[in-house]
């Protein structure tokens with residue numbers, strides 16, 4: 670193995686091209702994660718709550734409940750009736766959406782206020798969900814249970830294989846720098862451990878939102894550390910390193926004592 674700064678121009682260009690392209694790819698990945706996770710809880714930035722909503726879902730509210738205020742206006746529900754309808758629907762959803770309660774409490778309200786637009790015929794015209802049967806209403810009353818296991822395995826497949834390979838290459842290049850050995854040891858293993866933490870965090874958070882910190886910390890340490898490795902490799906290859914980062918070379922002198 671030769672140190673990066675000792676490589677030929679062609680070799681340096683090869684590694685530099687790789688680092689720039691893959692580095693840009695990792696930045697895109699970070700940006701993508703940011704825009705798909707940010708603001709789910711109504712606040713800017715990626716928060717613990719955003720991660721909980723992504724994986725565990727928001728089980729306190731269904732689509733039906735979130736659009737109900739607007740839809741009651743559409744249906745011309747009077748101010749007195751609104752709280753009655755809201756309460757009936759909340760109760761039905763919270764108590765497991767039984768057919769009996771649907772028949773006695775929910776169906777009459779929907780027939781009166783919603784079916785003019787949500788009958789089978791109208792829903793084809795208006796492109797809205799039909800609400801004429803128990804199953805129809807139940808399907809819009811589902812609570813958001815977060816990302817499906819299918820999607821998580823699919824994401825896992827892509828994430829673990831692609832990032833695993835990139836982290837290996839970034840780490841391998843980083844090992845050819847003149848950086849202090851202890852920093853190398855920590856830097857090369859961190860992205861792998863962080864990715865494992867992130868990945869197991871998805872499943873942990875899916876069953877218990879308390880574990881969202883695993884995703885946040887794992888995500889914050891995986892790609893950014895690999896990017897740092899790539900940046901320092903470039904620096905050492907082309908310009909050299911600040912002295913506090915450099916491994917001191919210990920040379921044997923003839924007297925038998927070592928001197929640094």
Ligand code: HEC
Nearest residue numbers: 732733736740741743744782783785786795796797798809
């Ligand atoms: C005046 C016509 C009209 C009435 C009355 C009406 N809706 Fe809607 N509804 C729509 C239209 C149009 C859409 C699709 C566009 C949208 O989401 O705004 C829709 C969409 C929906 C959706 C799906 C929202 C989504 O994001 O997919 C639900 C659930 C819903 N309505 C429930 C109701 C309920 C419950 C009532 C009765 C309180 C009701 N609607 C009354 C016109 C109506």
